Amino acid sequence: MAFLIVLAALCFLMLAAYRGYSVILFAPVAALGAVLLTDPTLVAPMFTGLFMEKMVGFLKLYFPVFMLGAIFGKVIELSGFSKAIVASTIGLLGRQRAMLSIVLVCALLTYGGVSLFVVVFAVYPFAAELFREADIPKRLIPGTIALGAFTFTMDSLPGTPQIQNIIPTTFFGTTAWAAPRLGIAGASFILIVGMRYLNWRRRKAQAMGEGYGSDHINEPAPFDDGKLAHPLLALLPLVLVGGGNLVLTWLIPRFYAPSPSFVPAVFGNPPPVVVETAKVAALWAVEGSLLLGILCTFAFASRRVTHRFADGSKLAVSGAMLASMNSASEYGFGAIVAALPGFRVVADALHFVPNPLVNEAISVTSLAAISASASGGVSMALAAMADIFVHNAKAAGIPMEVLHRVAAMAAGGMDTLPHNGAVITLLAVTGLTHRQSYRDIFAVTLIKTAAVFVVIGTFYITGWV
Incomplete structure (x- = not known):
């Protein structure tokens, strides 16, 4: 019964999100409904002490990133830099490779350490311009961004600084570069299969005479303000964001004391107010690099940006508030679900999968699906079962690096169900609905989930690490 309550809450929230209802409203409704069916006396205490605590904690940490990311994307749009990059990309790769261009831009940013949420804000103006120029249906933008930002550079490629690749290091004593050959094999599978799927979807739409479409919402305004900037200049803010993030990630822990x-x-x-530098250094690095990107854009395109910045910044901040509240509400939902007895039933049932790597993969991706969070899923799974994974892996002669890579990739498997915060943010920023675009996001989800088992099979066949 406890498991059915958790499952019902999850299904209810997914249905509400898919039908277009506000997750800010329905995430607490779903979570507290599950609490009501489990123990009615805990509804108010868990709402205040857990749901709101986690929701506010999420906003405390991440709202500046959402806001600066939204403003960065807006000034890139207003400056015309997005148009310049789109024009040069079309000239370099051709209109038929518009999707590949967006996937590669997303991959460059996320592998450089830029937050997935920031990438959505920053890349969307590029994607809208490029898809409009190539007359590709706008509804395919979310799936394209998801492939580039939410998959192989998030948790597959060795060395990626995304949190999903960092969390396993503390449990297995590994580094972010664990199992490089397996990671590259998994990333290659995701990129090749994902691009084949997206191109098939584009060709199918083209055969039916469907183009970019009209009457969309949240459309970046077409840029028609004179001569386009040089593409290298247009790329400079992006390079500053990615490079600045890497540099600041290295500098901040050396500049600040461990607990100023x-x-x-x-x-x-x-x-006294005490801040633990190690816990916020990555956030400070992202925020600082976004500020560098914004200032760089103003420095080289002040005339174009300044006279439209007042209205543009209002729209950007409004979008950031909506996106961050959606994600924070989802975070609170995951915390409530993880505290229910039904969640323990799920965790305990996963112990009975015999193969160590398959057990780990199914456990992590299942908990990521329930919590609607890749980082949350891998954290909960490893906190509860890491000792069992390590014991079984040692008994089977499996290196810890392989455990790391499987855990990281499984975290980015079924996490992107309809109620996932990143999915909701992506759809809100692009002005599309689950009904219009979630099919392609889910296809990418299935591809990246399959990649985990491809990596496991590759390890057993080749012995690669």
């Missing part, structure tokens, strides 16, 4: 503190200058004797 200060005493607020107010009456009385307030306790």
